[in-house]
Structure formats: C-alpha cells, structure tokens
Amino acid sequence: MRENVTIIGAGNLTQSLLEGIGKSTRLYDINVVDIDRKKVSVLKKYNVKFHSQYTREISKSNVILLVTKPKDYVQVIKSIDPYVSNNTIVLSFMAGIKIKQIQELLTQKIIVVRCMTNLAISVGNAFLFYFVNKSIKSLPNKLNKFLSSFASIRRCHSENNIDKLTALYGSGPAYYVFFNNIVKNTFTQMGFSKKESELYTNSLMSGSTNLIASNDTQDLLKLIASKGGTTEAALSQLKKDKVDKSVNKAIKEAYERSKKILGK
Numbered sequence: 682m683r684e685n686v687t688i689i690g691a692g693n694l695t696q697s698l699l700e701g702i703g704k705s706t707r708l709y710d711i712n713v714v715d716i717d718r719k720k721v722s723v724l725k726k727y728n729v730k731f732h733s734q735y736t737r738e739i740s741k742s743n744v745i746l747l748v749t750k751p752k753d754y755v756q757v758i759k760s761i762d763p764y765v766s767n768n769t770i771v772l773s774f775m776a777g778i779k780i781k782q783i784q785e786l787l788t789q790k791i792i793v794v795r796c797m798t799n800l801a802i803s804v805g806n807a808f809l810f811y812f813v814n815k816s817i818k819s820l821p822n823k824l825n826k827f828l829s830s831f832a833s834i835r836r837c838h839s840e841n842n843i844d845k846l847t848a849l850y851g852s853g854p855a856y857y858v859f860f861n862n863i864v865k866n867t868f869t870q871m872g873f874s875k876k877e878s879e880l881y882t883n884s885l886m887s888g889s890t891n892l893i894a895s896n897d898t899q900d901l902l903k904l905i906a907s908k909g910g911t912t913e914a915a916l917s918q919l920k921k922d923k924v925d926k927s928v929n930k931a932i933k934e935a936y937e938r939s940k941k942i943l944g945k
C-alpha cells in the first residue's frame with residue numbers, strides 16, 4: 682500500500698515541494714487541503730487529491746505537513762486536531778512558529794518536527810533542515826525515506842538554528858534574485874535590450890554558480906580581479922560602500938523577525 686501524506690496549504694512552498702516530490706521515484710498518495718478553492722487549478726498537474734475543507738481523509742495520513750503562513754497557525758492546528766492520532770507526525774514549515782506553540786494546541790501528545798527549506802526544493806537541489814526534540818533519537822524510517830526522496834535532509838540540534846536557517850536559507854533565494862535584478866538593470870541602463878540583459882545576466886549567474894561549485898571563492902576573486910584592473914575597481918567600490926555589512930545586517934534582520942514572527 683502506498684504511503685499517505687497530507688499537506689495543509691497549497692501556496693508557493695507546497696507547489697515547490699510537489700514539484701520536487703514529483704521528480705522522485707517513490708510514489709505517495711497526497712492530499713492537499715487549502716481553504717482557497719481556486720488552488721485546485723494550480724494543483725492539477727501534480728496528481729494529488731485537493732480538498733477545500735478539512736476532511737476525515739486526513740486521518741489516513743501518518744504524516745501531515747503544515748505549509749501555511751505563520752499568522753494562520755492557530756486556525757490550521759485547531760482544524761487538523763480532530764484528525765490527528767497518536768501515530769501522526771506533524772511537520773511544520775511555518776517560519777517562526779515554535780514546536781511548543783503547535784503542541785499546546787493539539788489534544789494528542791504527538792511528534793512535531795520543525796522544518797526549513799527553500800523554493801529550490803522544486804528542482805531537487807535543496808537541503809531540508811529539521812529540528813525535533815532530543816528525546817527522538819531519529820526520524821521514523823518511513824518519514825526519513827519520504828523526505829530523502831526529494832531533499833538532502835539535515836538535523837539541527839537547536840530550534841534556534843531553524844530560525845537562523847529561515848533567514849539564511851529559507852529567504853536565501855531572494856537575496857540571490859535581488860542581486861540578479863541589480864545586475865540585470867545595470868545591463869539595461871548601459872544600453873542593452875531587456876531580452877539581452879536577462880539572457881546575459883542569467884548566463885553570468887549560472888556560470889558563476891558552476892565556478893563556485895568547483896573553486897575556492899577567494900582564489901576565484903584573485904583570478905578575476907587583476908591589480909589595477911576593472912574588477913578591482915568595482916570590488917573596491919563595493920567595499921567602500923560597505924555592501925558586505927549591509928547584506929549581513931539584512932540577514933540578521935530576517936533572523937530577528939523569524940524569532941518574533943507574530944510580533945511577540
């Protein structure tokens with residue numbers, strides 16, 4: 682019999698997870714619950730069962746993934762509570778919501794796992810970090826197999842590390858895309874067409890990613906920036922403008938937000 686999994690929320694991260702799961706060779710029966718009926722159309726291509734209401738079907742799943750916004754967590758947990766048994770494991774992807782906050786709202790005393798990943802999970806190239814109480818020596822085999830079928834899983838030894846990874850890794854693609862946009866707009870400002878700017882920027886980014894994968898970054902900088910050359914001029918301006926401090930500060934701001942996600 683195929684394993685049954687329920688995902689609550691059919692938004693951006695769920696669609697990326699389903700894309701990733703779809704690329705794995707293992708097969709699962711997946712229910713997706715989202716109060717927004719219109720989500721049924723975006724899920725059509727994933728071969729999942731869509732529900733716009735919480736149904737008894739959920740109780741067939743031993744694994745429930747919570748992939749809604751943090752502000753909706755109370756409503757979501759109260760809604761799954763009738764369908765949770767003592768065998769259920771809840772995996773929460775909601776930024777900043779602590780395991781304790783979830784457990785307090787559930788009638789049964791069950792295992793709650795906090796997870797973090799990013800949208801690159803869709804291309805099967807992402808880590809999935811998790812934290813679970815120390816008393817749980819390892820994830821149950823079936824859950825481990827499910828997660829490993831579409832992600833590289835890494836255990837965190839404190840819940841605080843999940844908050845750090847939320848800022849560094851969950852939000853991470855946005856920093857990369859932000860930088861990509863700056864470079865792309867500079868191409869356009871210097872007279873290249875929109876199409877050329879996009880093509881050349883994307884080639885630049887993916888080529889550089891490949892270089893980073895097989896070279897030390899300090900060595901790479903030395904190879905590209907020759908003394909008195911054009912790259913050195915650009916890098917020294919970035920240093921003068923303290924861009925490193927600015928990026929550092931931005932990520933720390935995300936970390937602070939993840940610790941106090943609902944303003945508490």
Ligand SMILES: NC(=O)c1ccc[n+]([C@@H]2O[C@H](COP(=O)([O-])OP(=O)(O)OC[C@H]3O[C@@H](n4cnc5c(N)ncnc54)[C@H](OP(=O)(O)O)[C@@H]3O)[C@@H](O)[C@H]2O)c1
Nearest residue numbers: 690691692693694715716717748749750751753775776851
């Ligand atoms: N997006 C990312 O890059 C990313 C990365 C790492 C972690 N995360 C975490 O993943 C979670 C989901 O993010 P997302 O970007 O996928 O959000 P999203 O696109 O807003 O998706 C959430 C979905 O859940 C629905 N929903 C709201 N209340 C519900 C309820 N009571 N029951 C069932 N469904 C409900 C929403 O419907 P409505 O739109 O009608 O409210 C929406 O369709 C967040 O907690 C975030 O911290 C996201």
